Amino acid sequence: MNINSIKRRTLLGAGLAGASMLAMPTVLRAQDRSLKVGVYGGYFKDSFDKNIFPEFTKATGIAVESVAEPTGEAWLVQLEQAARAGQAPADVSMMSQVAMLKGQATELWTPIDMAKIKNASNLLDRFVNKYPDGRVAGVGAVSWYITLVTNTNVYKEAPTSWAAFWDPANADKLGLLALVSNSFLLEVTAKTFMGGTNALDTEEGILKTFEKLAEVKPNVRLWYRDEAQFEQALKSGEIPMGQYYHDVTGLAAADGHPVRSTFPKEGGIQDSGCWALSRASQKAEEAHIFIDYMCQPSIQATLSRKVGTSPTVKRESTDLTDKEFSAVSSDIEPIVPRYDLYQTKSDWLNQKWTELIVG
């Protein structure tokens, strides 16, 4: 009898609360500030949930609801479709550079008011993503490297150059990313064999690079879309070499798996994620507070220590030691992806790429 009456009372209460929530949304919002933040699902999100978001809530009183976003451009498509319907599955999302540029094309990102980002002075310029007219579309969240990874049981010596991918001795041993816009293998080929990514300025140059890249095909066992698929195979030695994320590989090595990440002499591939605000979001103010908070050098240092990402603020502003910094970065000049190509020539590149690997 007791249980029944309690149930009924709670239900009634819940109903009343629901009705009042519908009636007075503004009041509630003022009392309980919250923000939905999209970060890459899995390891990344877990780290943020554990090390970053609780501190942010403590400091600002804004509750964070983290949303697991898929890697690549899948999340961009979902955000755009939702924004068309006036919905924001996440207010602020961490977006890759290619996705940032594609979102710019449809004005998906609410411009960030840099006057409200007091910690912006620490940011490195190349991590601030701007619309062609100068409005800020996104602010650097984290940066990361894609490097040459190997299984230490199979390769006793670490390879020193990306050219190892082309070595006939490595036939059927590589795992590479399956998409032109996330593997950045054109840039790697250009930097390793053509003297730099400027070789990609013209279509002839790109075609020549594709030709050189085609030579790598017999060595590739797996073209992966799904990171877990390659990570597992790398750890077991099933696929002992490939390209992968420096941060995650370092963590796997720290857990005792026989893997290593090497910055080749041509440099690791440096990519970065921006915090971007969907135009459908109603939480612009909270979003600015969040972005400002994330730009603090101390938070960036925490990210480097806990997540293994490279800071988007000037190194001097952080308290990272040399050892800590070199664990997440390298002094070798990085290969910076030609993001412009993935906007102006995306369909052509995609077609040529698909023909290259499928054909």
Place this chain on the structure above:
Amino acid sequence: MRREPPQTLGDYSPLLFPAAMLTIFFVVPFGTMIAVSFFQRQQGGFYTPAFVYDNYARFLSAFFGGVLGFSLMLAIAVAICCVVLALPFTYLLTRMARSVQVVWLVALLSVLSLSEVIIGFAWSTLFSRTAGITNILVALGLMSEAKALTPSFAAVLTGMVYQAFPYTVLVLFPALVRLDPTLTEAARTLGASPLKAFFTVVVPALRNTITATLIMVFIFALGSYLLPQLLGRPQHWTLSVLITDQAIYQSNMPFAAAMAVFLVLVTLGLVALTVIAGRKGEAA
């Protein structure tokens, strides 16, 4: 049980619910897809409503023709393998004791509860060099060293047949249970061996069921996009994989929609041909 044709409008009313569901969940989305396939692609962005044929023009190339051809070939191969394996299996199953049948059917149904991802990862482990079945062969002295059996066409085919096999059995099962056992008994009495009776009596009697099963497995296999990625090389990727790439990773909805519409049309065409061929065969 008497069957009467429906007399009044009210007799049709049980049809209303399925018809509404079909409209909401199939006709409307499919219509949207056809509309989007004619939209204008904005490179580096999304799309704008328009009426252009560009998306279909891009598809009509030797490259995509090859991929479409491979996808159809793979689906046909899966359908044939499944039916060839499932028909004798189901036939023998229907002749077993009730309790044995139940155990087999429950086991098959439990395979259905596995997702494509689990099936894909399980087979890729079984076919791997480091942990796969070749290690057992090495231990038995049948092979000199373990090797990887994936990625390969055989691995893709195995994975897909494994996934479609329970459906095939479940579709064939009712027809085989209903099959009059006196037919085979008559054949046996007239001197046919069990094998001959199976091929000359059981198979022809089930011709329509077999055709229907082939078509069902074919269509089921055509939509597969995960197993070819997990178990095959890029040349074993089906058109569905490329559609996913365009829709999810390239945000090129119009082109993805055009490819999907094309795939549906080709599928319907093939099914129609099969049905027509079946009717002609019956008339002859």
